[in-house]
Amino acid sequence: xxxxxxxxxxxxxxxxxxxxxxxxxxxxxxxxxxxxxxxxxxxxxxxxxxxxxxxxxxxxxxxxxxxxxxxxxxxxxxxxxxxxxxxxxxxxxxxxxxxxxxxxxxxxxxxxxxxxxxxxxxxxxxxxxxxxxxxxxxxxxxxxxxxxxxxxxxxxxxxxxxxxxxxxxxxxxxxxxxxxxxxxxxxxxxxxxxxxxxxxxxxxxxxxxxxxxxxxxxxxxxxxxxxxxxxxxxxxxxxxxxxxxxxxxxxxxxxxxxxxxxxxxxxxxxxxxxxxxxxxxxxxxxxxxxx
Amino acid sequence: xxxxxxxxxxxxxxxxxxxxxxxxxxxxxxxxxxxxxxxxxxxxxxxxxxxxxxxxxxxxxxxxxxxxxxxxxxxxxxxxxxxxxxxxxxxxxxxxxxxxxxxxxxxxxxxxxxxxxxxxxxxxxxxxxxxxxxxxxxxxxxxxxxxxxxxxxxxxxxxxxxxxxxxxxxxxxxxxxxxxxxxxxxxxxxxxxxxxxxxxxxxxxxxxxxxxxxxxxxxxxxxxxxxxxxxxxxxxxxxxxxxxxxxxxxxxxxxxxxxxxxxxxxxxxxxxxxxxxxxxxxxxxxxxxxxxxxxxxxxxxxxxxx
Amino acid sequence: xxxxxxxxxxxxxxxxxxxxxxxxxxxxxxxxxxxxxxxxxxxxxxxxxxxxxxxxxxxxxxxxxxxxxxxxxxxxxxxxxxxxxxxxxxxxxxxxxxxxxxxxxxxxxxxxxxxxxxxxxxxxxxxxxxxxxxxxxxxxxxxxxxxxxxxxxxxxxxxxxxxxxxxxxxxxxxxxxxxxxxxxxxxxxxxxxxxxxxxxxxxxxxxxxxxxxxxxxxxxxxxxxxxxxxxxxxxxxxxxxxxxxxxxxxxxxxxxxxxxxxxxxxxxxxxxxxxxxxxxxxxxxxxxxxxxxxxxxxxxxxxxxxxxxxxxxxxxxxxxxxxxxxxxxxxxxxxxxxxxxxxxxxxxxxxxxxxxxxxxxxxxxxxxxxxxxxxxxxxxxxxxxxxx
Numbered sequence: 001x002x003x004x005x006x007x008x009x010x011x012x013x014x015x016x017x018x019x020x021x022x023x024x025x026x027x028x029x030x031x032x033x034x035x036x037x038x039x040x041x042x043x044x045x046x047x048x049x050x051x052x053x054x055x056x057x058x059x060x061x062x063x064x065x066x067x068x069x070x071x072x073x074x075x076x077x078x079x080x081x082x083x084x085x086x087x088x089x090x091x092x093x094x095x096x097x098x099x100x101x102x103x104x105x106x107x108x109x110x111x112x113x114x115x116x117x118x119x120x121x122x123x124x125x126x127x128x129x130x131x132x133x134x135x136x137x138x139x140x141x142x143x144x145x146x147x148x149x150x151x152x153x154x155x156x157x158x159x160x161x162x163x164x165x166x167x168x169x170x171x172x173x174x175x176x177x178x179x180x181x182x183x184x185x186x187x188x189x190x191x192x193x194x195x196x197x198x199x200x201x202x203x204x205x206x207x208x209x210x211x212x213x214x215x216x217x218x219x220x221x222x223x224x225x226x227x228x229x230x231x232x233x234x235x236x237x238x239x240x241x242x243x244x245x246x247x248x249x250x251x252x253x254x255x256x257x258x259x260x261x262x263x264x265x266x267x268x269x270x271x272x273x274x275x276x277x278x279x280x281x282x283x284x285x286x287x288x289x290x291x
Numbered sequence: 292x293x294x295x296x297x298x299x300x301x302x303x304x305x306x307x308x309x310x311x312x313x314x315x316x317x318x319x320x321x322x323x324x325x326x327x328x329x330x331x332x333x334x335x336x337x338x339x340x341x342x343x344x345x346x347x348x349x350x351x352x353x354x355x356x357x358x359x360x361x362x363x364x365x366x367x368x369x370x371x372x373x374x375x376x377x378x379x380x381x382x383x384x385x386x387x388x389x390x391x392x393x394x395x396x397x398x399x400x401x402x403x404x405x406x407x408x409x410x411x412x413x414x415x416x417x418x419x420x421x422x423x424x425x426x427x428x429x430x431x432x433x434x435x436x437x438x439x440x441x442x443x444x445x446x447x448x449x450x451x452x453x454x455x456x457x458x459x460x461x462x463x464x465x466x467x468x469x470x471x472x473x474x475x476x477x478x479x480x481x482x483x484x485x486x487x488x489x490x491x492x493x494x495x496x497x498x499x500x501x502x503x504x505x506x507x508x509x510x511x512x513x514x515x516x517x518x519x520x521x522x523x524x525x526x527x528x529x530x531x532x533x534x535x536x537x538x539x540x541x542x543x544x545x546x547x548x549x550x551x552x553x554x555x556x557x558x559x560x561x562x563x564x565x566x567x568x569x570x571x572x573x574x575x576x577x578x579x580x581x582x583x584x585x586x587x588x589x590x591x592x593x594x595x596x597x
Numbered sequence: 598x599x600x601x602x603x604x605x606x607x608x609x610x611x612x613x614x615x616x617x618x619x620x621x622x623x624x625x626x627x628x629x630x631x632x633x634x635x636x637x638x639x640x641x642x643x644x645x646x647x648x649x650x651x652x653x654x655x656x657x658x659x660x661x662x663x664x665x666x667x668x669x670x671x672x673x674x675x676x677x678x679x680x681x682x683x684x685x686x687x688x689x690x691x692x693x694x695x696x697x698x699x700x701x702x703x704x705x706x707x708x709x710x711x712x713x714x715x716x717x718x719x720x721x722x723x724x725x726x727x728x729x730x731x732x733x734x735x736x737x738x739x740x741x742x743x744x745x746x747x748x749x750x751x752x753x754x755x756x757x758x759x760x761x762x763x764x765x766x767x768x769x770x771x772x773x774x775x776x777x778x779x780x781x782x783x784x785x786x787x788x789x790x791x792x793x794x795x796x797x798x799x800x801x802x803x804x805x806x807x808x809x810x811x812x813x814x815x816x817x818x819x820x821x822x823x824x825x826x827x828x829x830x831x832x833x834x835x836x837x838x839x840x841x842x843x844x845x846x847x848x849x850x851x852x853x854x855x856x857x858x859x860x861x862x863x864x865x866x867x868x869x870x871x872x873x874x875x876x877x878x879x880x881x882x883x884x885x886x887x888x889x890x891x892x893x894x895x896x897x898x899x900x901x902x903x904x905x906x907x908x909x910x911x912x913x914x915x916x917x918x919x920x921x922x923x924x925x926x927x928x929x930x931x932x933x934x935x936x937x938x939x940x941x942x943x944x945x946x947x948x949x950x951x952x953x954x955x956x957x958x959x960x961x962x963x964x965x966x967x968x969x970x971x972x973x974x975x976x977x978x979x980x981x982x983x984x985x
Contacts, residue, residue: 038433040437041444088326089325093326115578117548118571121551253436498780499781
């Protein structure tokens with residue numbers, strides 16, 4: 001009965017209302033000012049007044065498009081690999097015993113213990129083995145292919161590892177809301193094979209969590225700087241930093257603002273779809289569960 | 292309804308859990324096969340570099356390729372001396388400071404949001420936090436450069452440079468780090484604040500506690516694992532950060548990540564690459580400690596607050 | 598208990614602390630031999646458009662266990678929380694022992710409360726939970742330990758002091774919560790559906806336990822529940838609430854046999870509603886072909902009404918072949934086995950469904966489809982406005 005009545009805070013919680021306003025105002029200012037200032041910086045030229053030349057200058061700056069394309073390609077490849085290896089594992093964990101679960105959880109937590117720069121350090125060491133030890137073996141070709149500047153597979157590998165903790169948590173959170181064993185049994189009972197059961201029943205119910213994992217990975221890859229710069233490749237973020245040395249300041253900031261807005265848009269889509277998932281999940285679970 | 296029918300209503304749900312484990316076992320056969328690709332990829336992409344780093348940290352190579360490899364603890368010793376030690380301590384100090392401020396600020400902000408009557412505010416702050424917590428790195432650094440750098444908008448308009456302000460300093464970096472650490476804390480602590488039951492506050496009041504006593508004896512102790520866990524997580528996040536510092540300050544604030552990058556890029560004299568690996572190992576040890584503290588705290592918090 | 602009186606209460610607590618030798622129950626009892634009275638006077642409280650309490654008037658007698666019974670949203674929990682100080686009335690007053698406590702803050706109310714569930718502090722052991730209030734009053738650690746041990750003994754968990762809430766079962770947690778509520782020797786004990794989250798068996802055991810303790814301590818107790826069986830079996834008196842108002846406050850037997858309103862009649866136990874019509878003078882009602890006298894002031898003449906009759910008061914007889922009751926043919930539509938009693942559903946000629954309870958042995962004479970005649974008691978429970 002108490003639940004039905006909206007609980008109106010009683011006397012003790014009335015006091016901090018003033019403090020709450022102050023906290024919110026300071027926070028809002030702190031988070032909004034740098035963004036607004038960055039925009040002002042890019043459009044306010046001391047000589048020419050307000051101008052959009054910084055934004056129009058982006059396309060003209062050397063290497064912009066190749067760098068952006070490389071970032072997008074890396075993101076696509078990383079997402080594909082992450083989903084391919086993680087989805088079966090996450091589902092198997094829900095069906096399997098506790099030891100399998102512990103193993104997968106450890107594997108997906110380990111990358112948190114190795115900071116990106118340490119991972120990059122390890123990778124440079126491995127890549128140096130190529131010329132030093134493997135020059136006359138078939139592995140050498142592999143090592144060379146790994147670091148093809150046009151599409152450095154080694155970065156994909158690194159990003160897959162770095163994405164695992166976030167992506168696994170996103171997937172597992174989605175799977176937790178489903179009764180995976182029952183869904184599987186219902187599907188098998190209706191004549192579906194194991195693969196069909198997963199693709200036809202589990203995955204559609206997991207759409208929100210999958211989307212979550214995809215966007216988190218995407219955000220990570222698009223924003224990643226450490227490993228790429230240490231290994232000497234030039235995706236978008238590295239290009240921004242290198243560009244700041246050569247190109248004029250406003251263009252660099254303009255690119256930052258744009259990439260920021262892009263990331264924001266992507267992540268807002270993520271949080272919006274995440275919100276929708278919460279409301280739609282029970283309904284879709286019921287309809288799919290009985291097929 | 293008869294007087295006797297009510298009683299049985301709550302007895303039913305208890306029985307549901309038992310068959311689940313048996314059913315899990317039935318599906319278990321497919322488990323290892325489905326997990327294999329993940330394990331292989333992690334072994335190759337993570338295991339080999341990690342071992343290479345570990346090996347490199349404990350070996351030294353004479354100049355030139357193909358020559359003898361010696362096992363040594365010299366790299367590690369070197370990584371904990373002189374400029375390297377300064378960088379390690381600088382990173383620890385920066386991370387501790389930023390994490391501490393962010394923990395307090397994040398708790399205040401989260402509490403302000405949780406106790407607000409406006410659901411819109413809560414949704415907006417959660418979404419924004421999700422975005423901002425993932426928004427470290429290069430664009431963030433440049434946004435702050437444009438705001439508070441030497442030629443930044445605020446620096447110019449408010450004359451901060453004359454007041455001795457520099458973004459490229461310890462406190463400048465702290466200010467920038469707060470930008471992604473505070474939202475991370477908000478995301479971490481909001482579920483815990485939601486988990487604080489209204490009954491606890493009321494039970495405390497009912498036992499004569501004042502608002503202050505409630506926070507001192509109930510709310511903060513119950514939140515402690517979550518707050519500590521959040522603090523440790525923020526520390527780890529700040530400690531591992533490289534891009535922001537690299538894009539913004541260059542090397543003017545000594546940080547271990549900057550030192551490692553220098554060592555690896557051969558910006559210092561030859562043979563220092565392995566010291567870079569040793570410093571990486573130092574970082575892994577610190578990060579490992581962070582996780583070792585964080586995971587048990589997280590478990591305890593989950594037990595209390597869910 | 599105005600705020601100025603609070604220090605006196607605190608002093609009293611520590612004074613009482615010295616008599617550790619006596620058993621907790623005896624000592625507590627001596628302390629409030631008389632028990633406190635509680636009065637709600639014209640208390641009103643609305644949450645936005647929803648009126649939770651609409652001028653509640655209620656007297657609680659010293660030392661009694663009074664159950665507040667009613668459906669969800671009837672205001673019973675709001676009333677309890679108002680007495681605890683968690684809600685403030687818009688108008689009216691709450692009086693304890695003749696003292697207006699309406700504006701006394703919750704932490705000085707001197708009323709121990711047990712919540713629905715999960716109210717124990719998760720980071721404190723059972724003993725520390727029990728002693729929490731003493732700690733707030735800066736009672737020494739030694740005295741706290743002694744008092745906690747007494748109370749754990751009192752609720753039957755003397756060896757569970759070191760356990761943490763997550764190590765206790767739901768029933769044990771509620772016992773600890775009860776001990777915590779009693780730790781400060783409050784004048785009033787408030788129970789907010791304390792059993793509703795427990796399984797049936799534990800619930801029955803704890804019900805008796807609470808009742809025993811309450812009698813032993815002779816503490817004035819308010820018990821909120823939506824479970825009528827709980828209310829009827831535990832309480833000295835039951836206050837039935839509906840839409841923010843008190844419908845009736847009476848002893849359980851009285852409430853069942855002589856409900857004051859149709860709401861009480863139908864909320865407590867099972868009730869038949871049989872359509873009828875008042876006679877020429879309103880003192881008589883015609884129902885299923887019979888004329889029954891109406892108790893009390895009576896109704897307006899010639900009105901469509903419902904007659905309320907308990908199933909155990911309905912009499913059935915197998916209709917003789919060929920004969921037809923004045924009410925037409927009534928038939929048995931089904932039977933429900935309830936143990937010693939079987940409930941028989943009968944459809945009257947006009948379509949009304951009537952339930953009749955009889956011993957299971959007798960009921961075998963009335964299989965489904967049997968044509969029956971329906972007899973009503975001389976005095977129905979109530980005559981009410983016709984409801985669609």
